[in-house]
Amino acid sequence: MDTSWEIAVIGSGPAGFYATGELFRQQSWEIKVDMFDRLPTPFGLVRGGVAPDHQKIKSVTKIYNRIAENPNFRFFGNVEFGSDLYQPDLLKHYDAVIYSVGSSSDRALGIPGEDLEGSHSATEFVGWYNGHPDFREYKFDLSVKNAFVIGMGNVALDVARILAKTPEELAATDITDYALEALRKSQIENIWLVGRRGPLQAAFTPVEVREFLELDDADVMLEGGSLELDEESQKILETEASKDTKKNIEILTQISLRKLSGKKKRVYFLFLASPLEISGDGKVEKISMVRNQLVKQDDGSLRPQATENKIEEDAGLIFRSIGYLGNPLADLPFDQKSGTIPNESGQVKDPENGNSLRNREYVAGWIKRGPSGVIGTNKQDAVETVHRMLETFLAEKMEAGQNVVLPDIVSLLESRKVDHVSFADWKLLDAHETEAGEAQGRPRLKLTSITEMLEIIRQKR
Ligand SMILES: Cc1cc2nc3c(=O)[nH]c(=O)nc-3n(C[C@H](O)[C@H](O)[C@H](O)COP(=O)(O)OP(=O)(O)OC[C@H]3O[C@@H](n4cnc5c(N)ncnc54)[C@H](O)[C@@H]3O)c2cc1C
Structure with a gap:
């Protein structure tokens, strides 16, 4: 029997990657991470927010690329929480979920x-x-x-x-x-x-x-x-x-x-x-x-x-x-005023249910603390969440796989005809964009249409 802890991370921005990196750093825990993003491209606001004339800042993605090389990591791009996947799905397939969806409003x-x-x-x-x-x-x-x-x-x-x-x-x-x-x-x-x-x-x-x-x-x-x-x-x-x-x-x-x-x-x-x-x-x-x-x-x-x-x-x-302001997620509590998911050190809590803590749901990054700080601020923030999660597993005497009742998520995505892309697929897209950019002396020429991105990936696979 596989005794790894299986964690879903929703959102591939800095918070999602720092949380994943911290999970992989735990020597005494065997942990696998599936990361989902609604876009085929990872890195959240590092790609879509940080200004184009601030390229040096974008080089932080080198750290995220290294995290993604871990054999226990899988990326599912073009998969949206709230339309392709829902909270009950995740709780059947994973030991726990970290929501790091940022603040998009x-x-x-x-x-x-x-x-x-x-x-x-x-x-x-x-x-x-x-x-x-x-x-x-x-x-x-x-x-x-x-x-x-x-x-x-x-x-x-x-x-x-x-x-x-x-x-x-x-x-x-x-x-x-x-x-x-x-x-x-x-x-x-x-x-x-x-x-x-x-x-x-x-x-x-x-x-x-x-x-x-x-x-x-x-x-x-x-x-x-x-x-x-x-x-x-x-x-x-x-x-x-x-x-x-x-x-x-x-x-x-x-x-x-x-x-x-x-x-x-x-x-x-x-x-x-x-x-x-x-x-x-x-x-x-x-x-x-x-x-x-x-x-x-x-x-x-x-x-x-x-x-x-x-x-x-x-x-x-x-x-x-x-x-910026976060958007509510289906089946999760939400604080309209701050635009965040209520939490205690990253552990989701239900204000409508006596502030009870959810043992298998966590948050990191902007959706946890609101839109403040620089990219690096999300590291500390995600580390806190991961430690809170592992401490909860221990305190609640949870065991790896104990709550996982369904097999690999891929079969669910395929049954729902979700055209998901892997990190290797993203690398093909990345190479396509950077090669096109090189010809013009630019870091990359971005593709902006999801249809086009998926088409390029299909061609290059
Ligand atoms: C315009 C702008 C410029 C910035 N410039 C800098 C800078 O120069 N230097 C600096 O240090 N910091 C900068 N920041 C701050 C930095 O970008 C943030 O601190 C950081 O990106 C927040 O990380 P996050 O992971 O919480 O959210 P995000 O980076 O927003 O990542 C969230 C991810 O979740 C995904 N997602 C959202 N909803 C769903 C869903 N339903 N299902 C699946 N996936 C979903 C998104 O596609 C995204 O990839 C800037 C921010 C902005 C807005």
Whole structure:
């Protein structure tokens, strides 16, 4: 009898791979992992989120490739939890399941006019330029002059930077051809980054903001010119501010000293402002905003509060980038507010059932803790989940295979006619994309249609 523990991991992003890597690191446990992803391509947001001009960051996939080489690992791409496979299926085939499906929706601004044509989520734009199959058909009108990005996190900065770069700056990346073509024809001249809080509270990292100093054909400046901190923020800067915050302020100071140099585009950082309304005749034409001031709370934190001072600007495109949000999964509890699956150190708990813990279901990554942190943050997060799972197996005196009542998952997938792809299949696709890219001096030319991906895999098998 096979005494291996069989674990299903749903989602092949960083969290899914770090969880798998940690499972394989356990010397005293014999563990097999089947990883499922709704796309034929693995790596989640490393492929579909991380900006095309940040190729170095994408090299983290080398670690994931090594994990996938383990003989106890199988990848089932093009298999969606919630349409091809369901929770009861998994619980019949595996000892336990780790859900690491990320956060694929976004938070809305909740202001009038948000649904007008020309108002988009950063999720859509990022998915589009990165060739995520869900967004390949989206259209963005880049013939307008003014674009507003609402939010001041790294994703907002990615969106603004991609809009600000020249086609030549992007040409050697793996941005999709259709996005490069559309950006080549872009008429955008002014890009605004709008943050409700002040410079000291900005969520971006120094590495990301520094890139704005080096754009070939875009000047960067602070709206209003100089960098002004309120008294409380200045105090924090001098006392408890983190190293990154201090660096951010240094870089923003450099930006504030910049003069217009006649470049074709301009990027403005607008701090302490919140959008109130987007308006226009059938499409985005104007954005109204209110200036905020920071007010000290009882707990000592500074929160933005609207003033009487309003701003109205002509706008053609608006991207909201105020946070990603998880989607509920069938048969799992869900916390609407945080967009996460309720859990205790990664073990799923049922708030509607007295917070009882599920011994065979776990979560890792963004769906566990919400959309925060960098790729590496998911490692610690996944390690915690795996240890919680193994401790539970021991505490509950569970045995490998004890709950597995059905044979290999492949027969179920085949009976449901799911056209699943393996990691070896992905490697064929990967080789196809990188070879096509090499010919143009680019890291890869991405395929963006699932039908096309499956066709290439069939041809190359
Ligand atoms: C635009 C953007 C840029 C970023 N840039 C950086 C960066 O430069 N540096 C950095 O360190 N971090 C960056 N991050 C953060 C980093 O990408 C995340 O921390 C990380 O990807 C989260 O990992 P995850 O595994 O939880 O989710 P994801 O990476 O989203 O992976 C989830 C996986 O689950 C799959 N899935 C979803 N639903 C299902 C389902 N129902 N059935 C089967 N599979 C499913 C998805 O296809 C996906 O492959 C960026 C994030 C974004 C959004």
